[in-house]
C-alpha cells in the first residue's frame with residue numbers, strides 16, 4: 001500500500017508542476033494562428049492532438065483556467081488523489097477512451113453491488129429486505145429500457161412514476177418502502193444524468209444515449225488526468241506540444257466572425273486571430289454567455305438549442321477520517337433510504353438544516369482507505385458549495401450517525417473537500433442532459449449545437465465541440481473526445 005501511496009504522491013506533484021501556468025501576454029498582444037481552440041478540456045485537447053498528428057501545428061489553445069482538463073480534474077486530497085469531476089470510463093467496447101487507455105494497464109473494473117448498501121434508520125418503517133431483494137433493482141431497470149422511454153416521450157418523472165406504480169400494484173409493498181425506494185431510484189438517475197430532478201428531463205432524448213458494451217464503471221489506478229497524458233503521447237516518449245500551445249488564464253470574451261478571419265478578444269484585452277476557431281466551452285458557459293460572445297450573433301436555432309438542452313449540477317463530497325471505521329473486506333456503499341416520516345424527523349432534530357436528506361450516497365474510494373465519497377445534485381449541490389468546511393463536516397457526520405451510528409463507531413473526520421462545479425465560472429454546472437423542451441423541438445439539439453458557422457456559405461470559421469454537442473454520447477469524457485476529433489476532421493477535410 002505504501003508503494004501505491006508514494007506513487008500517487010509522485011503523480012500529484014508531477015501533475016501540479018506541469019499544469020499550473022501563467023502568461024506574459026497583455027492587452028497589446030495580437031497573434032495570428034491557423035486554428036485557435038477555446039478551452040483545454042478533453043474535447044479541446046482531442047481537437048489539438050488530432051490537428052498536431054495531422055501536421056497542423058500553427059495552433060493555439062486559449063484556456064480560461066490555469067490547468068488542462070476542464071471537467072477532468074484529478075487533485076491531491078490528504079495523502080491521496082481524488083476526482084472532482086469525471087471518475088469512470090463508461091463502457092469498454094465502442095468507447096474510444098477505453099480503447100486508447102486499455103493497453104497501458106492503468107484501468108481496472110470497479111464492481112458495485114448497488115443493492116448491498118441500502119440503509120435505513122434503525123427506527124424506520126422501511127422494509128429493507130423487500131427493497132434490496134428486488135424492488136430497488138427493478139425500479140432502476142426502468143431507466144435502462146430505452147424503447148419504453150422513447151415511446152413514452154414524456155418527462156422522466158412521469159415515465160418513472162407510471163412504471164413504478166404499475167410495478168408495485170398488487171405486490172406486497174408497504175407505502176414507506178415504496179416511497180423510499182422510488183425516492184432513491186429517482187436520485188440515482190438524477191446523479192447519473194446530471195439533472196437536479198427528473199421533471200425537467202425528457203425520456204425520448206435520454207433514450208438516444210448510446211451505451212457502450214462492458215462495465216460502465218472502469219476506474220483509473222493513476223487518476224483520470226493520466227488520460228490527458230496518454231492523448232498527448234507522454235508515455236510514448238514523443239509528447240505532442242499541447243501544453244506549450246496552451247495559453248492559460250485566457251478568458252475568451254468575444255468572437256468576431258464577420259470576415260474569413262476570426263478575431264478573438266480575451267478579458268485581459270489581448271487579441272488573437274485565426275482562420276478557424278473551435279469553441280469547446282461547456283453548455284453552462286454557452287447558456288450564460290452565448291448571446292454576448294458572438295458577433296454576428298448566433299443563429300436563432302443554435303440559441304434555442306443552447307437554451308433548451310439541460311445543464312444542472314452534480315457535486316461530490318470527500319471526507320477523510322482519522323482511521324477507517326467501516327469494514328474493508330467489501331466494497332462499502334451507503335445508499336440512503338428515507339421515508340417522508342424519517343426525513344421529517346431528521347429535519348426537526350438536525351443542527352444543520354436537514355439538507356443532508358438529499359445526499360444520494362456515500363461510498364468507499366478504492367485504494368484510499370480513510371476517505372468516503374458522497375454525491376449530491378441540483379439545489380443541494382449548489383447549497384454545499386456555499387457551506388464552510390465545519391458546516392459541511394457537521395452535516396455529513398450527523399447523516400452518517402443517523403444511519404450507521406449504532407453499527408459503527410465513526411472515527412474523527414480530519415479533512416473535507418467538495419467539488420464546486422456550479423460556482424466555477426468556466427464550467428457553470430456538471431454535464432448536459434436532454435430536456436422535455438429539447439425533445440419537443442423535434443430535432444436533435446446536439447446536432448444543431450454542432451453546426452459550424454460558415455463564412456461565404458462554405459468556410460467553417462467557427463466550429464463547436466464539447467460533450468453537449470455529441471448526440472449519442474453526451475455527458476461523458478468519450479463523448480467530449482469524439483467531438484474534438486469531429487471538429488478537427490472538419491477543418492482537415494475543408
Ligand SMILES: Cc1cc2nc3c(=O)[nH]c(=O)nc-3n(C[C@H](O)[C@H](O)[C@H](O)COP(=O)(O)OP(=O)(O)OC[C@H]3O[C@@H](n4cnc5c(N)ncnc54)[C@H](O)[C@@H]3O)c2cc1C
Pocket residue numbers: 038039040041042043044062063064065068069070071072084085086087088089090250251252253280281282285314315316419421425426427429430431465466467468474475476477478480
Ligand atoms: C462531477 C462530474 C462527474 C463526472 N463523471 C464522469 C464519469 O465518471 N465519466 C465520464 O465519462 N464523464 C464524466 N463526467 C463528464 C465529463 O467530465 C465531461 O463530459 C467532459 O470532461 C467534458 O469535456 P469538454 O471538453 O466537453 O468540456 P470541459 O471539460 O468543460 O472543457 C471546456 C474548457 O473550456 C474552458 N473555458 C470555459 N470558458 C472559457 C472561456 N470563456 N475562455 C477560454 N476557456 C474557457 C474551461 O475552463 C474548460 O477547461 C463528469 C463530470 C462531472 C462534473
